[in-house]
């Protein structure tokens with residue numbers, strides 16, 4: 001397992017490009033299962049989670065070929081409908097194949113995703129949504145067994161609200177399945193995330209008829225078949241936000257090219273609250289060098305509110321801010337694993353009942369810390385970049401799931417970071 005050694009205190013400078021969005025790529029890849037004809041996806045990030053999804057598709061009989069950041073998918077004549085435990089346990093988004101499989105092939109057998117360190121992550125909304133379209137679903141031996149009724153799925157009104165609001169991947173599963181269902185589906189309390197809109201755009205390019213993606217009500221008029229198509233995946237808003245915070249915490253001026261600020265309004269508003277200057281153009285963000293950040297108060301909620309996937313990174317910035325910040329986590333109340341590790345570096349963070357109270361300190365000190373999940377790992381890299389001395393971040397394989405060759409890219413803008421095999 002690899003570690004990162006980061007020597008803090010360096011000023012960063014220059015330009016860093018944002019790659020394609022992981023969380024848009026994963027459901028879009030799954031939707032390729034429904035295409036009659038090849039699909040060409042461009043701007044695909046070279047990530048471990050993407051490789052896992054590709055392996056799942058290969059197991060399901062989709063041939064894939066890579067050319068740089070472009071993946072082409074092609075349906076083989078022989079296929080099976082089982083997404084196995086060995087792959088789905090590595091990445092929960094493997095469950096995104098469920099809707100496309102049952103809609104296109106009438107059958108799906110998908111391993112239940114495993115436990116998750118960021119907290120409870122049930123899939124009841126996925127199942128409830130597909131059942132509303134007529135699928136028969138049973139859980140057997142750790143697998144979801146789904147079967148379409150004779151004649152295929154049929155359109156229906158589907159309510160997708162849960163205790164914590166809407167669900168992104170449940171919306172994506174039902175949206176994809178509804179594209180091939182007979183009749184009209186209305187998804188109420190749909191997730192509004194830009195990644196859902198990107199998937200809807202891809203499905204429409206395949207011939208689907210979808211209105212309202214990006215709003216809580218999505219209407220889908222089912223079509224008989226979907227054709228192969230070309231699509232460029234949207235830029236990763238979480239990666240862009242991670243780079244903004246990295247620039248802010250190191251007092252650096254940095255251009256983040258390819259970023260879509262219009263997808264990041266709640267995040268940019270928190271940056272404003274903290275006194276971080278960010279200039280926006282339609283296709284880039286420029287962080288201006290700024291003094292010590294001010295405290296912030298934020299609550300994570302479904303889009304368009306502040307994203308949970310940026311919470312740990314902002315916590316690192318608040319740890320060095322002036323005064324007391326309060327972060328309330330409404331999506332995953334247990335997602336504060338970065339706090340204890342940052343405390344090892346001298347941060348003053350109290351976590352209780354889904355809330356972190358962060359008392360800003362003057363400095364952080366390099367220490368040995370452990371990465372526990374993807375976004376917590378990014379937060380530790382951010383904290384280490386500003387800390388005095390060297391930080392060792394162990395078990396960084398998590399970061400490879402969501403940030404492509406991060407140490408090479410960050411070294412190019414001046415961060416003193418190296419990967420060490422342990």
Ligand code: EPU
Nearest residue numbers: 023093120121122123124125126162164167168169331374
């Ligand atoms: N939920 C339910 N029932 C369900 C599904 C979800 O109660 O059937 C709850 C969850 O427990 C959670 C809330 O609903 O409290 C929202 O979860 P959601 O289903 O929206 O999460 P997800 O679709 O599994 C996606 C991202 C996550 C991101 C969340 C929230 C992908 C592949 N993953 O997960 O990304 O944190 O939405 O925005 O799109 C990451 O990239 O680091 C990551 C974890």
